[in-house]
Amino acid sequence: MDRRRFLASGLMLGCSAAASPLLTPVALASAPWENRLVVIILRGAMDGIDAVQPVGDRDYAGLRPTLSMVEERTELDGFWDIHPALVPLMPLYQAGQMGAVHAVSTPYRDKRSHFDGQDILEAGTVDLSGAAERDGWLNRMLATVPGIMAETAYAIGTERLLILNGQTPVSRWSPDARLSLSPQTRLLLEVIYANDPLFHAASEGALRIMDELEAEEHGDEARLQGAHQQLAQFAASRLRHDSRIASFSLGGWDTHAQQHQALPRALTRLSETILTLQAELGPVWDKTAVICITEFGRTARENGTRGTDHGTGGAMIYAGGALRGRQIAGDWPGLAEADLYAGRDLMPTRDVRAHAAWVMRGLFGLDQSVLENAVFPGLDMGADTRLVL
Amino acid sequence: MPFDPDLCAIRFGTGLSPLVPAPGSSAEVLAILAGPDHAAEAWHIPPYAVATPSLDALRLANMARREVADTPEVAAAEAAYDELARAHVEALAHNVKATIARKIGTSDGLRERLVMFWSDHFTVRAKTGFLRHLVTPYVEEAVRPHVNGRFADMLKAVETHPVMLAYLDQTNSMGPNSVRAQRRDRGLNENLAREILELHTIGVDGPYDQRDVRQLAELLTGLGLDRQGTVYRSDHAEPGGETVLGVTYSAEANLSTVEAALDGLADHPSTARHISRKLAVHFVSEEPDQGLVDTLTARFVATDGDLLEVTAAMLDHPAAWVPERQKVKWPLEFMSSALRALGIAPEMIMTMEARHVRQMLQGPLAVMGQPWETAPGPDGWSERAEAWITPQGLAARINWAMHMPRRITEDLPDPRDLVSTALGPLASEEIVFAAGAAEDRAEGVGIVLASADFQRR
Structure with a gap:
């Protein structure tokens, strides 16, 4: 190729650019629904008992002699307080x-390994048998819906989110993968990928x-600082x-020691993440559900290093204009010795997958049988959790 | 044979280099592979047995600091733990550096490629932070010595290795009727047995069923770990003999029974076919020529799984030299072949600070989709080009190609020279043109490295 042919191809590029969806509004196939779902995976096991504190439970203070000491309490009702870092x-x-x-x-019990717990949380299955062809429950959900495009769902961040792995094409992007290229370099990329459809489409x-x-950033929306805010x-x-659909994860929840320092950092990031979503979504926030799920809860008792160890039952925090907030839902089992799971953990009284399933049923109108067979095989969804408005 | 030195370096090696000449013949490549492992000597990675800090040392230090929490000794215990934690971070950075240095400095590129292939075949992943710096030492100890040896030897080394036992939950498995299980509410874990059959030997389409998985899992129950390493735990072992794929193994079991079962699986014709196809898929094509797969299978069977012979059969087969470069380099291959083509000295990588290793190498690998030694599952990294060349994956490759070489060296080559160094006669007309048309040297280098020409092999 010589320079003249290159210039010609550049001109042709100019022509095709004029017809690109960026410059002229081209009607894309409409998405199957208007509602939005964001699933945030809290890696490391969030201490639900500290995030949303059962101060009305008579055993709570005894189990958590130092963690229950808070300078300023924020009551939700007579029974529940919210952690100070969630006050925003x-x-x-x-x-x-x-x-x-x-x-x-989740159905995961007893071994309390982050690694397996997170895999089960994202796979949405009862265990990890058939581990080699694992896929994630959000991807299986998409597979049941006609008209899904890769753009419909985004896995965000550098990790390969299992929750969106599977047969249905999804988009993946990390805010770390930024490209700033000179106009000349952009033209040259066109040249070097011209004969390779795979590279061409990806670029x-x-x-x-x-x-x-x-x-979008040309306006007053500066790029936010924190990595968690960039994800949001x-x-x-x-x-x-x-x-x-969008999914990403936040870490920093594994608070084995000095939880009064470590947990506020993670909860602050979570608050900022949710507020960033709200601010950036604008009117779309009203059609959005955000659910924050974690692999398991932490021990009911605090340990000898003012932290908590790996447990079982925990909490799911949610937000969004499409959901019914202002409540701490669920069937509280109590923290008396006999009420704990294995004498140490908060007893789970509901499968977190049932909540996710009812949210998807409410948002997207999916059939219960599809949710109980294809998305979460073998799940009994039970009564409607009524989280969706 | 249609041997081509440039294609050989790109498809079967770690890429072309201005410092290391391309191989002269397949026979030369194989003779080097059969000989001593010079790269391992030049850029040392400790095998697991002597790698520090050891898993045991980290565990003890961690337990110690928890035991003395809220006592005056806590400061000393924390300091001792922090020192090991720092050593752990340094060891991890060293593993990355030495792995890449070997790829960019070696004259024995096929060996590095085989180590990568086999360590992916026998993927492990650190389930706890304490094991993260011990994954490369596992490869060094259990995989690398056998890539030119017998498959059965590699299989036995890998499946009885502490890192594999931890990864696939063998440490918690016990026979339902074992002495141990009578006392504790635990039982069989089939994970290791299932992956041995499904991924490591017979293959998912092979002639085994759930009974074989269960029988092999029971046979493996004795296999476990103590503080020193792998042991046979009679109190965990399921009593009685087991039958796996029609072969019955003795009830008087010990470590050699486990090895005999692994030998049996290595000998199975389905294993030969599974491994042969996987090699062809990795090196040549997602849809490999059936004649190539049949030839490798036959050689595997005829030589009792002599991997040097099987590898030679691949290099000797015309279908392995198909001119179309169908495969896309994995991010680690892309990055190291780029550094190699740029003529970066291995010593420059070896002397990088740990934080630069994270910024310039490890971090970008993660954005490209291949975070260091953390494959998504026991089936390892994808062999599909589409899995890697996604908008995000390609953006990360382009970004790295444009910005990192100039941070790593002040001495960037002329992009037009880089085209011929990196691709030789395989360079397309488009890339030759584009290399000369870039605005400046760094962007020209970026264009060459970002090209499909360079990223395919």
């Missing part, structure tokens, strides 16, 4: 757009995402357009 979410709570479900867990996709992000900001940028 109180306006959402008061507006009925944030709440929690307590004493939930087009990458450049489109970058262009959309840049176009990117998720919102997709959900405002054609995407309906």
Whole structure:
């Protein structure tokens, strides 16, 4: 190829760019639903008992002599207090757009390994048999719906989120994968990928995402600082357009020691993440459900290093205009010795998958039989959790 | 044979280099592979048995600091633990550096590629932070010595290795009727047995069923760990003999019974076929030529799984030299072949600080979709080009190609020279043009490395 042919191909590129969806509004196939679902995976096992504190339970203070000492309490009702680091979410709570479900867990029991617990949480199965072809429950859900495009669901971050792995094509993007290229380099990328459809399609996709992000950042929306806020900001940028599902994870929950220092950091990030989603989604927030799930809870008793160890039952925090907030839902089992699981953990009284299933039924109108067979095989969804408005 | 030195370095090695000449013939490549492991000597990685800090030392230090929490001794215990934790971080960075240094400095690229292939075939992943720096030492100890040896030897080394036992939950498995299970509410864990059959030997389409999984799991119950390493725990072993794929193994079991069962699986014709196809898929094509797979299978069977012979059969087969480069390099291969093509000295990598290793190598690998030694499951990394060349994966590759080489070296080559160094006569017309048309040297280098030409093999 010589320079003249290159220029010609550049001109042709200019022509095709004029017809690209970036510059002219092209009607894309409409997404199957209007509602949005964000699933945030809290890796490391969030201490539900500290995030949403059962101060009205008579055994609570005894089990947590130091962790229950808080300088300023924020009561939700007579029974529940919210952790101080979640107080920034109180306006959402008061507006009925944030709440929690307590004493939930996956079917995973006893070994309390993060690794297996997270795999089961994302696989949505009872155990990990047939581990080699594992897929995730969000991907299986998408597989039951006609008209899904890769753009419909986004796995966000550098990790390979198991929850969205599977047969249905999904999009993946990490805010770390930024491309700033000179105009000349962009033209040359066209040249070097011209004869390779796979590379060509991927580079087009990458450049489109970058262009959309840049176009949006020209306004007063500066790029947010924290990595967790960048995840939320990117998720919102997709959900405002054609995407309906987004998932990413937040770490820092494994608070074996000095929990009064470690947990506020993680909860603050979670608060900021949810508030970023709310702010960036704008009016779309009203059609959005955010559920925050974790692999298991932590021990009911605090340990000798002012922390908590791996447990069983925990809490699911949720938010979004599509959900019924201002409540701590769930069937509270109590913290008396006899009420604990294996004498040490909060007893799970509901499968967290049932909550996820009812949320998807409410948001997307999926059949219960589909949810109980294809999405969460073998799950008994039980009575409606009524989280969706 | 249609041997091509440039294609050989790209498809069967770690890429072309301005410092190391491309191989002259398949016979030369195989003779080097059969000889001493010079790269392992030049860029040392300790085998698991002597790697520090050991799992045991980390566990003890961690227990010690918890035991003395809230006492005056806590400061000393914390300091001792922190020192091991720092050593652990340094060891992890060293593993990354030495692995990449070997790939960019070696004259024996096929060995590095085989180590990568086999360590992926026998994927493990650190389930606890304490094991993260011990994954490369596991490869060094159980995989690397056998890539030019017998499959059965590698299989036995891997399946009885502490890191594999921890990864696939064997440490918790016990026979339902064992002495131990009578006292504790625990039982059989089939994970290791299932993956041995499904992934490591027979293959998921092979002639085994759930009974074989269960029988093999019972046969393996004695296999476990103590503080020193792998042991045979008679009190965990399921009493009675077991029958796996029609072969019955003695009720008087010990470690050699486990090895005999693994030998039996290594000998099975389905294993030969499964391994042969997987090699062809990894090196040549997602849909490999059936003649190539049949040839490798026949050689595997005829030589009792001599992997040097099986590898030679691949290099000797015309279908392995199909000119179309159908496979895409994994991120680690892409990155190391780029550094190799740029003429970066291995010593430059070896002397990098740990934080630079994270910023310039490990972090970008994760964004490209291949976080260091953390494959998504026991089936390892994907062999599908589409799994890697996604918008995010490719953006990360382009980003790295544009920005990192200039941070790693001030001495970037002329992009036009890089095209011929990196691709030789395999360079397309488009990439030759684009290399000369870039705005500056760094972008030109980026364009060459980001090209489909360079990323395919």
